[in-house]
Structure formats: C-alpha cells, structure tokens
Amino acid sequence: MRQGVYLLLLIGFLAACKKDDPETVQGPTPYTLEIPSLFAEKLIAPVFPANNPLTEEGVALGEKLFFDKRLSLDGNISCASCHMPQQAFSDRRAVSLGIRGQEGERNAMPIFNLAWNYDDRFNWDGKALSLEEQAFRPVTHPKEMGNNWINVARTLQEDAEYPDLFERAFGIREIDSIVITKALAQFERTLISAQAPFDQFLLGQRNLTSRQENGLAVFMDEERGDCFHCHGNENNPLWTDNDFHNNGLDTDFADIGLGAVTGDPADNGKFRTPSLRNLTRSAPYMHDGRFQTLEEVVNHYSEGLKPSATIDPLMKKVNQGGVQLSPQDKADLIAFLRSLSDPNFGQGIGSGVE
C-alpha cells in the first residue's frame, strides 16, 4: 500500500517536471566553428574559455558591436576603424587615429587565428591575458575610444535592439562591460584565415612558382633567412610562434614592449611575433609601423639589425648587420611571403552592420 503511494508521488513528480519542459527558456545556439583541415591536422585544438563558449547569437552580437561607433566617446570610432576587414583587420596607418584625431601608440595588429594563441597573451606586449581582456582596454584608452564603460553600457541599453540581442546571447538584458567584451571576443575567435595560395599548395591543389620555392627554401634555411625559428613552417600553419622576441629594431628602445609588462629588463624591446599571413594587406609592419613595404622588412633582417642587450640570439648575424641575403633570395623570399596572403579573407564580414 505504502509502495503504491510512493509510486504515485513519483509519477506525479515526473509529470510535473515534464509539464515545465516546454516553458524552459532556450539557451543560445552553440556555434560550430569550421576548423580548416590544415589546422585540424597540424595543430592542437583552439582555445575557448569555459566561461565564454561560442554561440551563434554571441558571435553575431560581437560582429555588430565590432562595427558600432557608439563604443567611442564621440561616436566616430569603432573597433573596425583601426582593424579594417579589408586590411586583414589591421590599419594602413603606422599608428591608428583615435577620438579627436589623436595618434595611438602602436600599430594595430591584424586579427585572425587568435583562438590558436595557446599562451593567451595578446597585444604586441602580451599585456592582455585573454581576448576578452584585450577587448576591454581600447574602449577606455584616452587615445583610442576615450569612453567609459558605464557610458557605453547605458548607450547600448537605451538602444532598441541591443537588450534583446544580449538576452539571446547571454540570457540577460542588463548590459555591462563583461558581456560586451565576451561578445567581441567570440566574434574575433571566428576570424580564421587559412585559404592562402600556400595553403592550397600544402593541400595539393596548386604548385609553387620556382621563385616561391626558392623563397621557401630561404625561409627554412638556417644558413640563409632562418625565419622559421620564430615564424613557423609548413607544419605550423599559424606562421608565428606567438612568442616574444627582440628582433634587432633598435639599440635604445623608445618602447620597451614586454619589459613594461613583466618589469624584467631582460624583456625590454621584446614584442609578440606577428603572423606572416596576409602581409600583402597588413602594411605597415612592426609594432610601430616603421616599415612600409616587405622589401624594407627583409632588408632589415638582411642588413639592418641593431645590437642591444636583449636582442634575440636567433638574430645570429647581428654583428654583421644581418643574414646578408642576395638580391635574388630577397626577391624570392618576398614572393613566398606573398603566397601566405589569403585574397578573400575579411570579405563579407561586417556587411550590413553599422
């Protein structure tokens, strides 16, 4: 008899649960990131923080925010103003212009394949310890967007669309800096570049020209370019080690880079290795945008190295000025580097958003 009562209670309880199910609020839809076959084959899985998984709604919101100029104090600057899709999400200027036309401090880094930055250190100096943190700073930097987060949150809260979009993405209508930077980081993690001619070569879909072949050989030859120790190789399709090096730009540093973050003088003059992908659209080069052309960059490593206490030992011929490439090897190296640029990267992103 007593067992029968318990059974009835259990059935009632289960029925009650079932009744509630259709009313359960649906969470955001998980985003399926299409990982390029070369990346899947050659690299370990990309980094996604457990507290900010990619969702369809979060990525779409991040894209909208990325192009929204209302993040800046005067309404004239969006993330995309300095990280332009057509420039591989970098800037044509050596240093970008912020609000009131103020010049920034460093060259805007391109944005792609950032989910594969395993050490999770971003910016030229590694100051940001996640993509979310990276997205935090430009909004309040006086030379960039010059705004404050309370103002940004209020502006978006008063918008007709945003509260709904945040609710769909994160389940809350109250907008703050945390969810804004989460959405921006989600969008940035979906920016993947892996369709360069050299990728197609690795996939067996095309051949290299003889000049590109020699350029690759120069790149991989420890006795010539020796670029691979910092910039990767056919088995590291990121074309960066995402590590920090002093590549011999200066003897005295106007900007000490990583050293200002760690406080260790041994890190002075060190900056994060940029990827070599999309160089044809990410000029000018280096942390201060000092080089306008790839020819200038190659000349720097060939004859222009400057000694300093922290210069990386991989700049092995610093006492001879550099690796002393022949004119032919320089030209071929550049031909190879150009083959790492993806002509379609960035197309269609941001279209239709303000």
Next chain:
Amino acid sequence: MILRNCSLFLLCLLMACTKSEEETITEFELHFTQSWSGTPISSDALNNVQFQNEAGEKLTIERLRYLLSNIHLQLSNGTKIPLKAFHLVNIQKEESLKKTLTTFVAPKDIEAVSMLFGFENETNQDGIYPDLNAVSWNVPRMLGGGYHFMQLDGKFKNKMGALAPYNFHAIRAVDKTDPENLIFEDSFFEIEQPIEATASRIRMSIDMDVSQWFVNPHLWFLESDATSLMPNFEAQKRIAANGKSVFSIQIESY
C-alpha cells in the same frame, strides 16, 4: 544490526582495496632541473653573462628547450612500461618542469627508468605531433624534417670582447652534401637510471648539466662553432657525443 554488519563489510572492503592499491600503484614525480657544473640555473637569471665554458668563453643562456622521449620503466620480469611518449622541457615554462605520473606497477618490480634525449628515428616523423608543431619545434624538411632535440640559445663574449649570439641546436645529424640524397646518423641517445624503490612514491630529479655540452669528449669553442649548427653534420655528431655526460637522475622513494 544489519546496518552495523554492512558497515563492517564496507570497511573491510575499503581496507582490502587500499592494501591492494599500495602494492600495485607507483606514483612518479618527475622534476626537470638545469644546472651549470652543480649550480642550479634559474629562469630569472637568464640573459646574464654568468657562465664560463671549459674553453674559457663567458656566456649567457637565454633560451633552453629540450625534448625527452620514450620515458619508460624497466621491470624485473623484463617488460617495459611506458610512462610518457615525449616531454618538452622549457626552462621558461614552469609547468614543463614538473610532471606527475601514476603507473599500476608495484615499486618492488621496478628495476630502472629509461628515456631518450630527442626522438628515435621511427618516432621522429615530420609534422606528426600537433603539440610540438604548435610551438614551432620542427626541423626543416631540407634537413629531413622531424623535430628538434634541443634549442640552447644565448650570447658569448667573442675574441673581440663583443657579445655574439650562439644557437646550440641539436637535431638528427644529417649530411646534406647531396640535397637529393640526405645521409643521416643517429644523434639521439639513451639515459638510464636503476631504481631501488622502497615506497610507492618516487621523486625523480632529471638534471641537465649544461656545461657538459661544451666539454666531453669534444672541447667546444663557440668562437668557431656558434650558429647554423643544424645543417652542420660534424657539429651534430659532436653535440650528441658530448650529450652522453650531460644528464643525471636522482631517485628518491618515500
């Protein structure tokens, strides 16, 4: 009454499990340390000209990464128990300097631990390890591909008194005189240490005495051999020969 009997049974069961586990499980704590003639090298002292090799050259150590592979136990019954396929040590990454591993082997059955510096040829295939690709540990295909065994970088004071870079990189030795017909010579080597364990926890300190790379049997002069050593067949053979006296392993069971 029933409850008390059940509790006693459960207690007996747990005790039996504990006793059994103690007999068949050994926990290893691997510590990877680096020293210069007995003095520990710490990552916060990199970049200082604080070392002097046997040839009298003063030098810095600014980067030190090396790979150990096929880390395994040799048991008294002749079997080999793998502990780890490979491990990349990076003096600047704290998490790479300590590794805890557990095996279902009784301590009394373990005779020795053994590992390789670098990869043996069968496992040194080009591009097959995504975690090593991700940290650009590869060797160019023009040198046979595969992976580095070590990257030891720094600067030394040359005859002119100036600091000059050195890149003491170890790979599988290759003669590329004929690029179409590369000739290889093995340059990985085995490191072995007997174990007499008295308890189920074993602390294993694997130390690299970096000074030994420049001494025995080949006295090394950075003045003449400092950079572009990867394609240097003779240099790679000498590095491998010098490596035999570089590693020591201390075992402590507790």
